Amino acid sequence: MAAEAKQTCYEGSAVQSFQFYLEQSGEHEAIVQSVHSLLPAEFKRIGEGKSGLDVLGVGSGGGEVDVQMLSLLQSTFPAVPITADIVEGSAALTENFKALVAKTTSLQKVQFAWHIMHSEDYEKQVKAKGDVKKFDFIHMIQMLYYVDSVADTIKFYHNLLKNNGTLMIVIETAHGGWDTLWKTFKKELCVDAITEYRSSAEVISCLKSQGLKYDEHIIHNTFDITECYDPNSTTGARMLNFMTQTKNFHQSFSQEVRAGILDLLRNKCSTVKDGRVMFNSNTSCILVHA
Numbered sequence: 001m002a003a004e005a006k007q008t009c010y011e012g013s014a015v016q017s018f019q020f021y022l023e024q025s026g027e028h029e030a031i032v033q034s035v036h037s038l039l040p041a042e043f044k045r046i047g048e049g050k051s052g053l054d055v056l057g058v059g060s061g062g063g064e065v066d067v068q069m070l071s072l073l074q075s076t077f078p079a080v081p082i083t084a085d086i087v088e089g090s091a092a093l094t095e096n097f098k099a100l101v102a103k104t105t106s107l108q109k110v111q112f113a114w115h116i117m118h119s120e121d122y123e124k125q126v127k128a129k130g131d132v133k134k135f136d137f138i139h140m141i142q143m144l145y146y147v148d149s150v151a152d153t154i155k156f157y158h159n160l161l162k163n164n165g166t167l168m169i170v171i172e173t174a175h176g177g178w179d180t181l182w183k184t185f186k187k188e189l190c191v192d193a194i195t196e197y198r199s200s201a202e203v204i205s206c207l208k209s210q211g212l213k214y215d216e217h218i219i220h221n222t223f224d225i226t227e228c229y230d231p232n233s234t235t236g237a238r239m240l241n242f243m244t245q246t247k248n249f250h251q252s253f254s255q256e257v258r259a260g261i262l263d264l265l266r267n268k269c270s271t272v273k274d275g276r277v278m279f280n281s282n283t284s285c286i287l288v289h290a
Contacts, residue, residue, distance in 0.1 A: 019062070021242040024235070025281060030221035031141065031170060032068045034285055038217055039069060042287065043076045046136050046164055053077060055084045056135040058119050058157065059143025063097030069139065071106045083111045085133070089118040119147055123156050135160055139168040142283075144203065145194045151206045154288075158212060161290040169286040173218060174201035177269035177280040181243065184264055188257055189244055200284035212288050219283040225265060226277045 022028050047053055053073065060066045063086075070084055088094045094116050101107050115122055119140075126132055138157050147153045158167055172178040182189055182197035190197055200216065207214050225243075227236035231250075240249035243265075250258065266272065270279045 017238070017242050020238055022064075024239060025221070025223040027221060027223075027281060027283070028064050030219050031065055031283065031285070034217065034219040035065065035069055036072065038285060038287070039072055040076065042166055043073050043137070046166055047073075047077050047080065048164075050080065050136065052081045052083070053137070054133065054135045054162070055082065056087070056138040056157075056160065057084065058087045058122070058138065058140045059146070060086050060088045060093075060097060060141070061090070062093045063100045065141055066097065066139075067100050067104050067107065069137075070110055071104065073137070074106050074110065081111070082109070083113070085113045085115065085135070087115045087117065087119060087122045089116070091116050119143065119153060123153075126156075126160075132160070134162045134165075136162050136165045137168070138165070139170070141168075141170040142172075144169065144171055144198055150198055150202055151209070154203070154206050154212075155210060158210075158288060158290070163290060165290040167288040167290075169203055169284075169288065170219075171203055171284055171286070172199050173282040173284045174199045174204075176282045177265075180269050181261070181264060184268075185244075185257070185261060188253060192245060194245060200286065203284075203286060207286070207288060214286050214288045217285045217287070219285055221281045221283065222271070222278040223281060224276055225270065225279045226275070228265065229262065229277065 055070065055073065057066050066084070066086070070082070074082060086094070086097065088097070094114060098114070101110075101112065115125075117125070138160060140157065144150055144153065154167075154169075161167060176199070179197070179199040179201075182194075186197065204214070204216065225236075225239060227233040228240050230236050237249060241247060244252070244261065246252040253261070265279065266277055270277045272278070
């Protein structure tokens with residue numbers, strides 16, 4: 001993966017594109033709902049008898065989901081000191097995260113450490129230091145698409161867990177809409193920041209090969225991509241740009257490829273209901289135990 005591609009991921013116009021996608025898709029809302037369902041019991045197990053709790057967020061973006069998880073952890077253990085180390089390559093999204101923390105009352109006692117760098121740079125930094133900080137809870141939400149080696153990344157972060165710790169990985173579900181799109185058109189799409197598309201299938205394969213214990217939970221979500229089929233729709237064009245990670249879908253591909261992608265999206269990646277094309281964006285939340 002080219003270094004310059006990493007540096008431009010979710011900077012500048014890409015940040016606006018990502019935020020637009022979140023508004024349209026409801027993805028964060030679906031993940032947050034799942035977090036509130038799955039994590040209370042997990043947090044109680046992790047934090048039992050501990051005098052302090054340390055959290056690591058990798059690829060945390062604008063912090064929308066992190067803030068929900070940290071608030072949940074704080075409410076579960078109101079008297080226990082919590083630290084949160086945040087690894088995020090985008091300076092713009094980190095600023096969004098800091099602004100969100102500043103107006104979240106429940107997080108004022110949490111001690112934050114900000115690492116504006118990519119996961120692999122953080123890994124190098126940790127390995128170069130003799131004193132390695134360990135964590136009770138580590139989460140990686142929708143970021144394993146951007147690393148060079150899924151197996152090495154999982155192994156590194158799993159080794160940073162304390163006893164009874166949990167590594168939470170959120171990634172698109174195998175055979176879902178995203179997986180079908182990106183693997184069918186791999187040659188056309190895997191050319192920039194994402195050079196190899198991964199889904200829960202690749203993650204689970206790595207976990208099994210490393211002998212790690214895990215539980216997979218499916219986060220169900222669909223969103224409306226009907227406007228992608230209106231050539232005059234600005235919203236549809238912006239959605240297609242994000243879904244294919246291009247600056248201009250209609251100019252980036254040949255007519256044949258564009259038609260193939262639109263046909264696949266409708267017939268293999270979505271459900272058509274009452275004339276609306278609803279894209280299957282199911283996500284997997286995988287809890288890996290120390």
